Amino acid sequence: MKWASRAVPVISAAVAALAARDLLQRDHALLRNFPVIGRARYLLEAIGPELRQYIVAGNNEERPFTRDQRRWIYASAKKENNYFGFGTDNDIEYTPGYPIIKHRTFGRAVPPSSPTAGHEVELPCAKVLGAARGRPLAFRPGSVVNISGMSFGSLSGRAVEALNRGAALAGCLQNTGEGGLSPYHRNGGELVFQIGTAYFGCRDERGRFSLARLKDLIAGAPVRALEIKLSQGAKPSLGGLLPAAKVSAEIAATRGIAPGQDCVSPSRHAEFSDCDSLLDWVELLAAETGLPVGIKSAVGDLGFWDELTTLMRDTGRGVDFVNIDGGEGGTGAAPLIFTDSVSLPFQQGFTRVYRTFAEKDLHEQTVFIGAGKLGLPDNAVVAFALGCDMVNVGREAMLSIGCIQAQKCHTDTCPTGVATQNPWLTRGLDPTLKAARAANYIRTLRRDLLKVAEACGMEHPGLIDTDTVEILDGRTASTPLREVYGYRPGWGLPSATDRTEIVRLMTAEAPQGGSATPSPTAAG
Numbered sequence: 001m002k003w004a005s006r007a008v009p010v011i012s013a014a015v016a017a018l019a020a021r022d023l024l025q026r027d028h029a030l031l032r033n034f035p036v037i038g039r040a041r042y043l044l045e046a047i048g049p050e051l052r053q054y055i056v057a058g059n060n061e062e063r064p065f066t067r068d069q070r071r072w073i074y075a076s077a078k079k080e081n082n083y084f085g086f087g088t089d090n091d092i093e094y095t096p097g098y099p100i101i102k103h104r105t106f107g108r109a110v111p112p113s114s115p116t117a118g119h120e121v122e123l124p125c126a127k128v129l130g131a132a133r134g135r136p137l138a139f140r141p142g143s144v145v146n147i148s149g150m151s152f153g154s155l156s157g158r159a160v161e162a163l164n165r166g167a168a169l170a171g172c173l174q175n176t177g178e179g180g181l182s183p184y185h186r187n188g189g190e191l192v193f194q195i196g197t198a199y200f201g202c203r204d205e206r207g208r209f210s211l212a213r214l215k216d217l218i219a220g221a222p223v224r225a226l227e228i229k230l231s232q233g234a235k236p237s238l239g240g241l242l243p244a245a246k247v248s249a250e251i252a253a254t255r256g257i258a259p260g261q262d263c264v265s266p267s268r269h270a271e272f273s274d275c276d277s278l279l280d281w282v283e284l285l286a287a288e289t290g291l292p293v294g295i296k297s298a299v300g301d302l303g304f305w306d307e308l309t310t311l312m313r314d315t316g317r318g319v320d321f322v323n324i325d326g327g328e329g330g331t332g333a334a335p336l337i338f339t340d341s342v343s344l345p346f347q348q349g350f351t352r353v354y355r356t357f358a359e360k361d362l363h364e365q366t367v368f369i370g371a372g373k374l375g376l377p378d379n380a381v382v383a384f385a386l387g388c389d390m391v392n393v394g395r396e397a398m399l400s401i402g403c404i405q406a407q408k409c410h411t412d413t414c415p416t417g418v419a420t421q422n423p424w425l426t427r428g429l430d431p432t433l434k435a436a437r438a439a440n441y442i443r444t445l446r447r448d449l450l451k452v453a454e455a456c457g458m459e460h461p462g463l464i465d466t467d468t469v470e471i472l473d474g475r476t477a478s479t480p481l482r483e484v485y486g487y488r489p490g491w492g493l494p495s496a497t498d499r500t501e502i503v504r505l506m507t508a509e510a511p512q513g514g515s516a517t518p519s520p521t522a523a524g
Ligand SMILES: Cc1cc2nc3c(=O)[nH]c(=O)nc-3n(C[C@H](O)[C@H](O)[C@H](O)COP(=O)(O)O)c2cc1C
Pocket: 148, 149, 150, 151, 154, 155, 176, 177, 178, 179, 194, 229, 231, 232, 233, 296, 325, 326, 328, 329, 330, 331, 332, 371, 372, 373, 374, 375, 392, 393, 394, 395, 396, 409, 419
């Protein structure tokens, strides 16, 4: 008990000092009025999200990802049992806007029924990227699920490495994000190189775009396509700032900037200023590199899309792919007003853009990619029905490598080492182990998409049409997805030629299930 008699005066003195400090400070009225105990409020505010997550929130309450959604991702990533028992706890009957997928009793595809069936099946894109415009390096992406752009800088090097190795294992593409192509992106996974407004990785000493540097960069890395970033759902039309403290020598070298100085991304591109000059630049990049070239954008005013598609139709220039990011999408850091209120949510934004392309008959020549919580099978199925050929997964991929949705990505204090440059915090993230998790998650998502397609009688999720999904209006009524978004028959599907080819590929690849042979008395 001697230690206690010594400790009591020390603790009392510390509390008294803290109380004196609280009483004398002027910044916080709460602490002036309630010295010491007022601090409990700040503590609760700091750990509130975690407390709600583990103790208070229900299975479907949290955002961006509910507990059920995270549980499904974590279990899929660890190849654990990701089934749910006893039936849905979603309020299907009374939730307007709830999508229902309509299975078919007799369909062309006969799904095998073992729970692991389809896990190893490849699920390639139903369109060949760049083929419609004759790009020399056109290719069929091997996976309809790919990793969304998240820069080295906003993610740790180890997280980027885990995702790149995971992409290699799962046979999918990893988008570099706008922060350049780092050594962590060179671990076997194939890449889409994103070109942002600051031209990181392909800029000269004065920050101007350098075609020579771009060509050098892609000559030494497995880059399969180029993506010009126009905007991102969580922060459209905003530039970015990586504070000096985070600009390590490694990040500086990857981006082509000076270390230890604030790193600013402008809000607009310098290489083009309207649709006409954008299309010229797209064609220049494609001609110089041979790669398919596309754009990533959030959706706000439709004038841009009208003008772009009119020029594509009338001049023969064009983008090979369009990647639409929903306003519900993620970011490393953005002002609240932008994350909450600027740019349309995925379904509304995507369908407006798709319609603009389809009205000008450009939809079958363009590969459509979607992002915005599409790493969950139910959301992804609706996206495919609406015309997506592929989905990109950002935060879901982060969850698969250990993110716990602490939402501190902007503070450099990410507790799981995913979104921080702090060496102490990143050392806990083992890239090899987490790569396997990312790959397991991606394979499971693909498997679920294939299973749902087969339940609807189709061989591939890209063949699910807008009449296969209905949107519930409440307990007693529902509207076909086609009517909800004003689609004409056939919109949302690849061309007849592409459909035939993907069915051929899938039936050669996917194991078909079956039953016992029919009895002698069976009809037909
Ligand atoms: C940490 C983080 C960093 C991101 N960095 C980029 C980026 O560099 N370029 C970009 O186009 N989008 C970026 N995004 C957006 C994602 O690529 C994606 O479009 C968005 O999060 C929606 O997908 P999700 O709902 O699957 O996360 C980032 C998102 C996160 C969470």
